[in-house]
Amino acid sequence: MRGRISRSSSWESSTLAREVSTVELPWYIAGIIRAILDGILMGSLFALMAVGLTIVYRVTQVANFAHAEYVTYGAYAAYVFAVTLEFGMIGGAVAALVIPGILAVVNDELVFKPLWRRGSTPLHFLVASIGSGLILRYSLLAFAASVATEFLKIRLPVFPKAIYQIGGIVPVTYVHLLAPAVGVAATVLLHLLFTRTKLGKAMRATASNPTLARITGINIFLIRRVTWFIGGALAGIAGYIYAYYTPANPETGWFFLLWIFAAAIMGGFTFYGTIISGILLGIIGNVTMFIANQTVGLSTSYQPAIALVVLVAVLLWRPEGVIRLQSLSLRTRA
């Protein structure tokens, strides 16, 4: 009992047991590097989340407000499989891909496809997706509040310790590497899917001209399912990574919803445009915040507003998007 205390027994002493080394970087450089690093992390996650929204929107015209919930469910699916059922982190990753993917497909089959069949408008899709989002988010909250209170806040087990310190000051964790790595991997895989496979080309064709795709004989129901699955799975894996970084709760996804929309809209609902916009939003958001905070003392809680301002500004002045990379399909709508 005393052993541990004796290590730092002198509570009154002002020096710490930890070694004190000198700070090597000036504070502003360190601050900006830190902002960029965290920005890349969050930006990669935004990109992963927003790509799903983009391809779903392109193929089915659903501006899906429930998309953010797949992020949450990804984190929770991973938690259940990796922690509760002890399938390990790989098992968790698979769950984070598959379960939100299936969830998204079911969401489409139960809600959006029937609405599409009866000729609903995109606005009705949007309202229905708000309904879907309410159902998904609050049923998880209800479950957490009544049945399993440990679900109010979850985190995945491997704590992101600093694995490297830039200049001895700025910590880099494995999540800072994992997020962009997964982002790049997903981008490459999707690129291959869209350019090398018949299915991927058919997805692009459907996105490009749904009526013609149907007439051409493309099985648009299969395309729909695949699209929703990919969208859900990408959001889910983003949620999975996020739950390593910091604890997730049933409202985690909801917090990101407008960031996701901002990224997709800034990218003009194009595939590469969305990815680049997502990453940029992450970095710009953090760096702007840091500079504005240090120079004019702008409160850090304005950060979500940055995404929203970008969103509104893009919609009003360039509704077709800012970063549009048309060469790879998924162009903005006419």
Place this chain on the structure above:
Amino acid sequence: MAVGKEGAILAIVALIIGLAIGAAAFKGGGETVTETVTQTVTQEKTVTQTVTAQGGSGGAAPAQTVTQTITQTVTQTVAGAGQGGGLSGEIPIGLAIAVSGGYSVDGPRRLNGAMLAIEEFNSFLEQVGAPFRFKPIHEDTGSKPEGAVNVINRFAGLGIKVVVGPLSTSETKAVMPIANEKKIVIISPSSTGKAAALPDDYVFRMPPPDTAQGPALAKLIKGMGYEKLVIIARDDDYGRGLANLVKENFENMGGQVSVITYQPNQPDYANEVNQLSTEVSKFGADEKTAVLIIAFDTDGTNILEHASRDPVLGKVRWFGPDSMKRNTFLPPDAPKEIADFLMSVNFLVTTPSIARNPVTEHFEQAYQQKYGESPTPYAYYAYDAAWVAMLSVVAAGKYDGEAVKQILPQVAFHFMGATGHKVLDKNGDAAFAAYDLSTVVEENGEYKFKVVGIIDSATGQITWYE
């Protein structure tokens, strides 16, 4: 050192007498009385030991008052109930206690404390055959002021006159006008902020207010030799209020303070920690600089998490107020790394010092038995708040906000609870001045907060236990 062994024993005896009389007066019959007495007597030994071991850590009121009070309380109570009052059927006690949001981890434990009190009281009422029972009506405030206001408005609509909760200062301050307007007695088990300190109103608070804690913290940090202090605080009435109190006092003593406030209820605080790290760098991350964090569950965990991997923030010492002494920062609720970080920065928190007494022992045992864990600091206060609420209703003899408000200070004055003696000041807040200093320790792989000292907020005198 104020209360010796003698005093403690005296207090216990007084309590036993009081309970016995109380039990008898409730027409419970001989059986009940005997039972109650036996129970309490059994506890006597344990209690005496504890108190001795702690060396009577101070802060408790003179023993003599205690003796008188309890007898009086129960007599009053009895008088009210004896008249039959207007009490019958189910009497609702509103529990506006957050179980989600900033209190998602600690809130349910405080709710448990209040529920336990109501349960005990009801079984007591049953034993004495009283024609009424207390019915807990709980609703989650989401730890947010607007949530608390909605809950109190709903409570008002439902005719609830006595409410235990809400927890935070923001919530308490927000419901204060409504409580006054609609004559609803609010007993907050944990609000300490300056903003909700007002005289002659319907709001009562069990813990001592921050007007004592603020100076105590400043004196503590300055007294330990720190010249520069970075405060990161919730931008609400509690966090900002306490931060300002500390800043004011610290600067008056010649120190340098930088305050960072952040919006509660954000998903992530990477930016704020970046800012914190920057401020610390500007001051110089050395033995003259300290950090004071004023946070709740969710935000606190997140900030500590980011801080734990930041080399700069690991170089300075960290302090925290009462809101930081939570199990939520320790395993199993939080990753081990956070607890390790808190240990490595010699994290020191102040909590209002509790004068341990038989009720404390009883509460801890009952809580442990019912919920399978030991209570968190503010669960004690929730328990006491519920007891005071119910005793006041009984003492008033009718379920009426105004009557309860009138009698509550009296009841509280004569009340000895799990957190000790409740003397309320003119603002309806517990008047108290000593703060325990706790730090995180690891024993056999188990992390916990351990009391290592005490500070007197008036004199700033620090006593270390080791």
Place this chain on the structure above:
Amino acid sequence: MPVLEARDIVGGYRDSVVIHGVTITLGDGEIVALVGPNGSGKSTLIKTIYGVARLFSGKVIFLGRDVTALPPEQKTREGMSFVPQTDNIFPDLTVMENLEMGAYLLDDPGKFKERLELVFSIFPDLERFRDRLAGSLSGGQRQMLAMARALMSEPKLMFLDEPTAGLAPKIAMELLRVLLKIRDEAKIPMLLVEQHAKRALEMSDRAYVLAGGRVVAEGKGRDILEREDLQELFLGVKHAGA
């Protein structure tokens, strides 16, 4: 046996009826034109037959099979092919990818090559542009691509909805010549909706004249062209009462 027989077609959009009971047939190797003034329902008719617009009643028989109830993608599977008037290519895909999509239902790679060669022989321009985005093509090239795409699926019947709309006369003529070439080389019968009645009637084997959602005349293209009572319609001076 006719390739296509559409009987008593009543069709339109949502709740509004545009086609009021029209019967048309199409024989093997024929180019049949649908002509008539603006709003007479030519386009709606072929869309209704194909299942893109709403069919209220009637019957569609294709190569002896009743395909009335089939959705458009199923009709494509059955061997029909449709070139819409607008939005008839995938603008975000390259020319080559457009053609691949046209051949979506062909599983045999050998067959795909075969069709590709045929298509490139008919539309030599497209081979040069194979890697360009379809969206960047000129109007005439787009129409060619649309036809090429439709040809890729090995159709036994092609529907063409105003392929020359909005094109310069010279290019329009060239396109129509290509149609004849397709009929002759690929032996594919065609149902053609054409705004420019004179051109259509000159080149088609047979024609139906529509007005107000009804057939007002049918027969050989040249015969119709000579009927005086129909002149007014083609000149578009006055709308036929509907």
Place this chain on the structure above:
Amino acid sequence: MAEVAGFVLNVLTFYGIYLILALSFNIEYGFAGLPNFGKVLFYSIGAYLAGSMSAWIAVTVAGFAEGEPGKPVYCAGPAYTAMTEVAKTSVLVDIGVFMLSLVVALIVGAVVGVISSYPTLRLRGDFLAISLLALGEIVRIAAYTEYWPVCGYDGLSGIPTPFAWMGDAGKYAYTALVWVIAGGVYFTVQRMTNSPWGRALKSVRDDELAAEVYGKNIARVKAQAMAVGSALAALAGVLYAFHVGGVFAADFIPLPTFLVIAMVMLGGPANNKGVVLGTGVIVLIDQLLNASVLNALGIPLPQGFLNAVTYLKYVLMGVIIILILMFRPQGLIPEKPLDTPIVRRASELVSTHMPTQQTQAAKENTSDRQDKRS
């Protein structure tokens, strides 16, 4: 000891407030086809104005001046005591502040509505909805972060009702007042939407091109719709602030907008009677499904359910939204087709003159992909 009467009173008051809000959304969405998913923005403007103005005036009249540095003086805890004192003693100030709030909110709401109609000219359908929703969030975040106008996170609490001087009877009087105003709004909206102006809204909604051809100034009609809708929403916000007795920026997350959407969708877009019905259903669900209410009303429910009930409420809302879209998109009480001579003639004109190449193509696109109305 639970008082059902108090609960009913609460439900009625919220019903009146939400009815005004839902009617205002109906003007924009139901009649004019503008999906103003930033509804909560205008609602919050009313609440902010009412809150900060009444608090500021009351505090000034009371001569209270010891605020926290850097914050409006009325944010300080003791300020409300001063406010209540003034409200209780000075009837004129109490009612005057309320009336002034109403008037200012109507004006400011209308002006902001006109400004916010800019996006409606550039965008339509889902993108318009998203941009307005985002606008609402920007304002909310700013109000949440700044101490002005409503004291940031802590919120502004202690706004006295206009009948504070009446004592206990004040709450009944206030509910009555809310209903008088809601009734007035209903009849006004009913008259407006059945007037030529209402038909102008519908023509813009159904076919912007045709409406423009027939001499309607689209921008003006849209701006008018947004102005009326926003002014009414601000009015509802004022009533809300005085009812709750406080204003909290965090209350104006998009959720209230979603409730309003559910009300209008359920009742029937472009039908004011339907909106009355839909609002009633949703408000009742919203107020009834709360742990404390169910518990106090003595409805025997397991504790687990009580803990989850607030959340299950929103699950139910989601289900209602989806079911109504799927099975009855026209709402419980569908829109009545306009059948006045002018309209009939207009539609004839449109159908005979317009079937040119262009509209035909537009029509076909409509049926294929998306409704014009979106």
